[in-house]
Ligand code: 13P
């Protein structure tokens with residue numbers, strides 16, 4: 001039994017013993033963010049995973065992120081505290097259906113959001129994250145036809161922003177889909193002038209009210225630099241932990257769902273990782289991400305293009 005163990009101390013001991021690096025996404029529980037060696041958005045985490053000289057990467061995030069780490073750093077042991085930590089966007093895009101979609105549109109390239117399986121990455125030309133999508137899109141010739149998947153809201157946002165028409169895969173993030181426009185407008189009325197910061201996975205009726213749209217890192221950065229003392233945050237609310245740590249004098253309010261609070265906007269997949277499971281993952285070096293080499297190399301091609309083009 002794990003009762004009576006000082007998990008934080010045990011994790012620190014194992015991290016040294018295993019020469020492990022702990023990477024965490026901003027949507028993880030505060031205690032996991034606080035013990036991580038590095039916290040970041042999907043692009044930052046990919047770069048860290050690629051460059052680390054640790055022997056083990058313990059990934060506090062979801063499976064597609066840990067898979068990306070393994071694709072880029074195949075010689076490392078990559079553990080994910082809970083292998084069921086998936087993503088609704090990944091689930092929306094089964095590789096066989098994506099393949100059929102591509103075959104129907106042979107003159108299109110596939111620009112694909114990193115929130116997908118390794119198999120879908122292998123079927124794609126270029127991967128993007130929310131922080132790199134604009135700059136990557138701007139490097140693709142104007143007359144090139146594009147399929148964008150699996151997030152239709154990120155795709156729609158990019159189309160509105162850049163004027164590039166793309167064929168969109170109909171996936172959504174269940175977390176960002178749950179924000180309520182009515183409740184957001186009520187909250188804005190209660191806090192006149194408070195800027196709204198939103199992730200591009202939000203539907204357009206939420207993005208329409210945003211003063212800043214960007215990846216988690218970019219939202220965090222904006223929140224810390226903004227002169228405003230109250231800000232409304234329309235993304236998974238665990239990121240507010242970093243904001244409150246760095247700017248304790250400011251007030252950060254999570255954008256509400258239909259029930260008027262932000263609890264329904266917590267990512268249920270991210271929430272599967274816990275201190276206990278991280279401890280066990282470091283102790284047992286399980287559950288481990290393994291990717292067949294042919295698939296890994298195919299997926300790496302589209303990820304490498306992202307890393308090159310993102311600058
Ligand atoms: P970023 O951290 O890259 O903005 O991604 C958000 C997200 O939903 C990750 O699952």
Ligand code: SF4
Nearest residue numbers: 062087088173175267
């Ligand atoms: Fe997937 Fe949304 Fe959770 Fe991110 S927040 S992991 S996109 S379900």
